[in-house]
Amino acid sequence: MSTALRGSTLLRHGLFFLALALVLLLLTSFVFDAYTNYNVTEVAIYAISAAGLTVLTGINGQVSLGHGALMMIGAYTTSVLLTWHPDLPMILMLLVSIATTGIAGAIVGIAGARLRGPYLAGATLALAVALPQVPSHFASVFGGNQGLTVVSPAPPAFLGANFSPEQWLAWITLAAAVITFFVLANLVRGATGRRFRMVRDNEVAARLAGIDVARTQVLAYMISAACAGLAGSLFAYWVTLTSPSGFTLTLSLSLLTAVVIGGLGSLTGAVLGSFVLVYLPVKTGDLATTLNLPSNIANNVPTAIYGIVLIVAILVFPRGIAGGIASIVRGAGRIVRSSRSPAALPASPESPSQ
């Protein structure tokens, strides 16, 4: 049993994510109130999208400043279909949104595979600004600036009258997040992940090893976009509205900063970064309110602190929260082990070199 467990990544991941799902089920059911469930849903939505971005930027090395635009495609896929056929089941909406956004991601990826560095960054940034103008202009299909209203799914009757819609959406979203992370964790550990990393680390070497670089990059974009599509669809149900105003430049930039702050290239980092993204403003906002600051200051304290956190994190913990925790754990391990083996661990290549 124990050797089977150690041998099969799939099995190990399966058990871990099953346990995680159970913990989340218990938390959302017994511990969280409606507003916490509402916020946790937001964390899970960002985490799904950030996980996709982690695969793209952290593991495959392609930067995207326009992931909000991809989430928008998922959200509009769901909302437009629901406008036409309000009774379509949510699970179908999620799957269709994954598919349409995945296809859109492939198109962006084909264009993006020709671009490097700031050129790719600039193109995705322009996408983030330009794409929301499409639903704004073509109002007959997309509802213009007003957007399209989405009805949040009602919990099934057998869960009882006290079961809130917020709780139900939290269940669904967390389930989607657990499945997404399970799939991505396996993918990242497997051959595909290795190809992604080789392309990131050295394109020429990857090519010599027989890897089709462009195809790998397009695949990474597709997977990343599929995650954004799922997140976008869930976002539509969460906000109960899909309008261009939901997919601002700020969303795209926030996703990238969340990925980096959490720890670039680490799926755990995507979750941690999403927590920071949602809860830092909530907590610092509460703090600003209790301090009774004037409203023009109090309203901006959360954003200012987020900016400071970003700057400090980059200067002090360039590998994000996940990297920071890992190095603390490693450091502790080193102290424990140092009595036995004098050889210190090699310095991490990403650590700051002054």
Add this chain to the structure above:
Amino acid sequence: MHLFLIYTVDGITNGMVYAAVALALVMIWRATRIINYAQGAMAMFTTYIALIVIRHGAPYWLGFVVALATGLVIGAVTERVLVRPVESRPPLNAVILSLGVLILLEAIAPMLFGGQTQSFPVPVSNTDLLVGGTSLDISPFALFTIGAVLIAMLLLFLVFQRTTLGLRMRAAAFNPEIARILGIRVGRMLTLGWGLAALLGALAGMLAAPSVYLYPSNMDEVLVFGFTGAIIGGLESPVGAVAGAVGVGLALSYVSGYVGSDLAPLGGFAILIVVLMLRPQGLFSFGRQRQV
């Protein structure tokens, strides 16, 4: 036909504002291989400072000079304190750092100056000139905008091409190792480069504010359009940046005039994609290896 003329003048005038931002981005890119996403926010900040100076009864031109000087200082300090530690790190570090500065500045501005949208004064009239009752479709302020950016370009060109300081800055940017061997204080040159770029950004802020109005995120889209112009121009070339930015300005103006104002950003995106698909390094970038 008359409308076409109006849209063209609008496009060129806005394009020159984007060009100032594009030039600033190109300067920093050439010096430190970093895109400064906080360029627009820095310009917003210096424009607020100009507004405060003007509100205290000082003439417009004093506000103008203060804004540019503040830009120089903010740019230099940012480079020295924040950017220097990440210059040698993977590029994403600098991206996130400048996004952090952007977010921080846009949060501090409403704390200091209020989050309200405010109008911003012009030094010369922004009513179109009339000759014998016929409109020339261009206002003195539009002429000032175009002229100011052209003069700034010319001055920069002279500094870089005709002075020893310019030569040193170019050497520091082009090959820091060799420059260091030659006794050039590379760090100082980079700091100065960032300062000059932010000064240029501050000029863009002053020129944009009368038409986009002044509020904490008023330069976000100006930055995106300036960046788009810089990329179209190839990031390496100042001339390319200006040409690209004016092209973006014209595209936005025509799309918003003839198709629909809400589709304007899509017009900018469309020409960016067409250019990049034909030339992934932009129009004015010659023979350089692709940057990873």
Add this chain to the structure above:
Amino acid sequence: MRPEISRSRTLAVAAAGGAAALLTAACGSSTPTSTSNTASAPGITATQVTIGSTQPLTGPAAPGYSEIAPAANAYFKYVNAHGGVNGRKINYTYLDDQYNPTSTATQTHKLVLQDQVFAMFQALGTPTHLSVVSYLNSNHVPDLFVASGCNCWNNTSQYPETFGWQPNYTIEGKILGQYIAQNFASKKVGFFLQGPNDEFGTDGFTGVTDALQGKSLNVDATPAYYTPTAAGAMAVGAAIAGLQAQGVQVIVSFSVPLFTAIAEASAAGLNYHAQFVVSNVGSDPPTLAGILTGGALGKKLPAGLIGGTISDTYLPLLTTSANPWVTLFKSIEATYAPSLPWDGNVEYGMSEAFTFVQALKAAGQNPTRASIVAAVESSHWADGPGLTPYAYSSSDHNGFTGVQMVTVDATGNLTTLGPVETTDDTASGAINTFSGAASTPPASGIPSD
């Protein structure tokens, strides 16, 4: 397993309820003046009523509108200082949504789920509030006096909890249209609207075109639109140039103040001297002057920029200081919100707060969400700050039903043009001159029972 979950939840809820009841009892006993007050609804304790709102405190709609909620809050402070309503103080929580419908949605969830407001009050904006109106109604949260003139708030079957307050944009548009037909019959009429597909713009457009129907006016049927964003601000010049090229002489504008200001400045920049006819919500002269002169820049408003603009009002004119409502609100402002300027937004905020206090008083000693909705529907309040009475009934959730035309002079002073007129929002509904007397506020400044 599932029944267990729901049973434990019920237990938890019961326990929480019990704790709340104990807490309430404790509070109740500590306030001897209102021993019969109970926590009769979410957001209501024996001593406090918590209401919530979303407001554009920053962003493109903030100039002017950001004063509305602080002004309303100043009125509530006045009421609270005079004993509150049935011994309860009004606690008004308004959150910034930046006029962004997505953040309206998230902020409203916060107000309902975390702050547990008793009711929403004066939530501002058409596109913004439309994003949450279904949510509020399905959760039976009273949605009182939306600060927007969308016809959509009067929909008693779909939105039984939602009430408008100001005359809706179609009513307003019809009366503006009638004035245009009577006074600018020989001119070409065009439109500058928030949109496309924004009910603010389309409802107003409908009203004006209804009134112009059958009249032989030259109308440019394709409106110029603006998007209330930063990129939208840059594109206004092109839109106005388009109207100029079409030879439009009268521009009917349903726009928020910032965009009215940009449109008027753009027209001036093009040497284009069109007659502006602007919806009330976008025409407040102090707000426009503030935007156009950069607040305290100390410069005079460029002559002719807003002078000559035609608009309408449904509240007493700001500048008639002899009006008892104006006197009352100005004195409250001087004490409770001295940093606000005296302008149409402040008058609006205080007037709406007055209506809310009327409703809360009418909802009984221990109001419930149902009782306040019923109170507004059966109100028949005679005295309100509006120029016309409220239209509220169980089948009508519109507020005021008419406006009076006004004109702005070069220094920003308002003058009325003709009588107060009322109508409905149907295409054929006649426009009538209102014959009722102007109301006066109660001596205490607080609605009597």
